[in-house]
Amino acid sequence: MKTxxxxxGLGLGLLLAPAAYAQTGDLLGQLDSQTTxxxxxxxxxxxxxxxxxxxxxxxxxxxEGTLAFLIQHRFGTLNSxxxxxxxxxxxxxxxGFEYGLTDRLTVGIGRSSxxxxxxxxxxxxxxxxxxxxxxxxxxxxxxxxxAINTLKFNLAPGEDRSTASRVTYSYQALIARxxxxxxSVQLMPTLIHRNYVATPGQQNDVYxxxxxxxxxxxxxTALTADxxxxxxxxxxxxxxxxxxLGVDLETGGHIFQLHVTNSLGMTEKFFVPETTGKFFSGxxxxxFTVARNFTLKSQL
Amino acid sequence: xxxEGRVTFFSTSIIEDIEAINNSTASIVDVTxxxxxxxxxxxxxxxxxxxxxxxxxxxxxxxxxxxxxTFTGRFTDADLSVLTVPGNHNFRAEGDLTLHGVTRRIVVxxxxxxxxxxxxxFASFNVxxxxxxxxxxxxxxxxxxxxxxxxxVLIANPVAAPAATRPAN
Numbered sequence: 064m065k066t067x068x069x070x071x072g073l074g075l076g077l078l079l080a081p082a083a084y085a086q087t088g089d090l091l092g093q094l095d096s097q098t099t100x101x102x103x104x105x106x107x108x109x110x111x112x113x114x115x116x117x118x119x120x121x122x123x124x125x126x127e128g129t130l131a132f133l134i135q136h137r138f139g140t141l142n143s144x145x146x147x148x149x150x151x152x153x154x155x156x157x158x159g160f161e162y163g164l165t166d167r168l169t170v171g172i173g174r175s176s177x178x179x180x181x182x183x184x185x186x187x188x189x190x191x192x193x194x195x196x197x198x199x200x201x202x203x204x205x206x207x208x209x210a211i212n213t214l215k216f217n218l219a220p221g222e223d224r225s226t227a228s229r230v231t232y233s234y235q236a237l238i239a240r241x242x243x244x245x246x247s248v249q250l251m252p253t254l255i256h257r258n259y260v261a262t263p264g265q266q267n268d269v270y271x272x273x274x275x276x277x278x279x280x281x282x283x284t285a286l287t288a289d290x291x292x293x294x295x296x297x298x299x300x301x302x303x304x305x306x307x308l309g310v311d312l313e314t315g316g317h318i319f320q321l322h323v324t325n326s327l328g329m330t331e332k333f334f335v336p337e338t339t340g341k342f343f344s345g346x347x348x349x350x351f352t353v354a355r356n357f358t359l360k361s362q363l
Numbered sequence: 364x365x366x367e368g369r370v371t372f373f374s375t376s377i378i379e380d381i382e383a384i385n386n387s388t389a390s391i392v393d394v395t396x397x398x399x400x401x402x403x404x405x406x407x408x409x410x411x412x413x414x415x416x417x418x419x420x421x422x423x424x425x426x427x428x429x430x431x432x433t434f435t436g437r438f439t440d441a442d443l444s445v446l447t448v449p450g451n452h453n454f455r456a457e458g459d460l461t462l463h464g465v466t467r468r469i470v471v472x473x474x475x476x477x478x479x480x481x482x483x484x485f486a487s488f489n490v491x492x493x494x495x496x497x498x499x500x501x502x503x504x505x506x507x508x509x510x511x512x513x514x515x516v517l518i519a520n521p522v523a524a525p526a527a528t529r530p531a532n
Contacts, residue, residue: 090391090400091435105406109417126413244427282422283500313422315503316414361411363384 104195110202110241111249112285113318113354114161114169114186116275117307118326118334119251119289122204122239124188125163128360133159133173134353135329142345150349157329161186162359171208175330182330184208192241206235210332228259233331235273245279253291255335264301269336270294283313287320291335298336305338320352370403370515372490374508381415381507383408390517392482394443399456401434401515423497424463432462438473451476456486465495486515 111121114131125131135157139150147153159173161184171184190203212229232255239249251273260267275289287309293299309322325340326333327348340346370388374381387407392399405426410416420426436458445452456473459466471488489510492499499507 090393090398091402091433094389094391094400094402109421129413244421313418315418315506356412356414358412358414362409362413362416363382363411 104193104198107192107194107202107241110192110239110247111277112311112313113320113352115320115352115354116249116277116287116289117309117320117322117324117352118291118305118329119249119273119275120186120204120206120235120237120331121275122188122202122237122249124167124169124186124204125161125356126362127163127166128358128362129163130357130359131159131161132355132357133157133161135159135350136352137324137327137329137348137350139348140340140345141323141347141349155327155329173330175328175333177328177333178212179214180210180212180330180332182208182210182332192239201238201240204237204239206233206237208233208331210330224259230258231332232256233335235331239275245285247277249273249275249289251275251291253331253335255332257332257336264297265336266296266298269296269298271335273335277311285311287311287322291338293336302336303338303340303342305334306342316355318352318354320354321349322351323347323349370401370513372408372514373512375512378506381410383410383416383419385409388515388517390519392484392519394446394482397437397443399434399436399438399458403432403434405430405432423492423499429462429464432460434458434460434469438475439470443475446475446477446482449476449478460490462490462495463497467494480521482517482519482521484515484517484519488513 111123114121114123114125115133137155139147139153141149143150155175155177157173157175159171161169161171163169167188169186171186173182174180175182185207187205188202189205190199190201192202193199209230209232216224218224234254236252237249238251239247241247253271253273255269255271257265257267257269271291271293273289273291275287277285277287279285289307291305293302293304303325305324305326307322307324307326309320312319312321324334325342325346325348326338327340328334328337340348370385372383385403385408388401388403390399390401405424406420408416408419410419436456438454439457440455441452451474454473454475455470457470458468460469469488471486473484473486476483490513491510492507493509
């Protein structure tokens with residue numbers, strides 16, 4: 064009788080090397096030698112646990128048909144004293160939705176209570192890190208968002224401000240590498256364009272370089288950090304670099320991210336150019352993000 | 364060469380049903396020597412939810428460390444020569460299942476048939492994640508079944524082995 068072989072997607076390779084196997088009887092060895100394709104490139108997944116590191120976006124996207132719902136909170140500063148219950152009396156909130164149109168392209172909307180700001184974003188996974196022959200060393204995700212402040216203007220008589228003056232734009236290239244299953248590092252060259260700035264001490268265009276990392280400590284918990292270095296300019300002279308330190312806790316369908324940061328705002332237009340807190344003087348905002356994924360379209 | 368072969372599994376619990384499909388299973392069945400081998404790349408399992416797939420690989424199966432599951436062994440309970448008779452034949456597949464780095468000897472019922480010159484095989488059996496050191500955290504213990512149903516369906520094409528090296532049946 065005969066020997067039967069089934070290899071899905073790699074079937075032709077089996078026909079080429081049938082000679083050795085009846086002698087050795089090591090069927091598994093044959094399977095491995097025939098199915099292990101050294102040219103095969105595998106995409107590296109789960110560089111970060113969630114679509115945000117702390118303040119920053121991460122290279123991750125929800126994936127096609129998945130809706131991520133984010134509830135983001137920042138309380139007041141820890142050094143605001145017992146009277147303010149160390150910041151817990153106040154809270155700034157952002158609600159966000161991110162939907163994966165494809166595995167690569169995500170659209171997002173959000174609303175922050177800070178300055179009654181609405182934001183909309185596009186995020187595109189341009190390059191994915193791979194293993195194997197001619198491996199791609201990094202993942203690159205491009206992120207663009209715009210935000211509009213909808214506070215009522217408190218204008219002096221004769222002063223006029225257009226709707227356009229309420230709008231800011233953020234552009235980022237997120238470049239990440241998962242060095243090991245536990246350690247991932249991300250770099251984020253960033254440009255924030257503000258149509259209007261109140262004082263010459265700020266700038267319309269603010270350039271910054273961000274960095275972020277994730278170090279897993281168990282299978283379901285990780286330490287995270289992200290930081291934005293403002294490139295020299297008026298903004299860098301008058302504002303602070305944003306720093307966040309946090310913990311990711313993963314349960315089944317939720318990811319809890321707990322953190323402290325010197326930035327109150329949770330969108331790029333706030334935390335990159337408008338951070339005022341001094342991290343090491345205790346101007347620390349305790350905050351958390353809860354991310355919940357809803358599958359709107361099954362992968363099967 | 365047409366190929367249809369897949370491994371699927373089902374976990375049913377009060378809270379949620381989890382299902383995954385793997386269409387990249389490779390197998391060799393040597394009917395003459397009565398031996399078989401399956402190799403299942405763990406990363407190729409597709410789930411309904413992307414997050415499930417991520418958790419499956421990262422937290423449960425640790426597919427970076429253990430990229431494939433294998434099952435090797437032989438058929439017992441009947442003589443494979445009955446395959447020359449048309450129709451379904453029941454066997455027991457007895458062998459070593461290696462999953463998440465743990466190898467256990469299992470015996471599962473399997474149905475084989477040679478049809479249109481192809482070998483068609485079907486098997487369905489249970490696997491307990493705990494037997495393979497797959498930890499399920501307390502928080503999701505109600506979501507993941509203690510016993511997971513695995514189904515294997517495969518259609519394999521004959522490969523002629525050189526006559527001189529073929530062991531006697």
